[in-house]
Amino acid sequence: MWESEILLLGDTVMIPDFTFVDDQDDSRKIIVELVGFWHPDYLRRKVEKVRKANCSHLLLLVYQGLNVTEESFRDVASEVIFFQQKPVVKEVLATVDAMAERIYGLRMKSKKKHT
Secondary structure: OEOOOOEEEOOEEEOOOEEEEOOOOOOOEEEEEEEOOOOHHHHHHHHHHHHHHOOOOEEEEEEOOOOOOHHHHOOOOOEEEEEOOOOOHHHHHHHHHHHHHHHHOOOOOOOOOOO
16 A cells, blocks of 8 residues: 555645555556545535546545435445445455456466476
């Protein structure tokens, strides 16, 4: 996992929280954004940025206690996981793997070196 890349969105930017990078192919990346701040203006701007990014390799982890619903993210290119108290790592990793396979295709198996 790396610090994230910057998504250029015209007159603004979006800096997701993390980037998962395949350890054998660094072109296979899934970026992750935590959405956990409750302020209505923040949420409105965040949803606008996600729509503007139109990024299929972005995974949003959204706290269910926010004043936002699945409907708010209905037409975004990103994947969305809603969580209660904290994201479930197993679910996040499974979603990252599924997204990578859908976007980039099956992962190449590494060739073992013979000595």
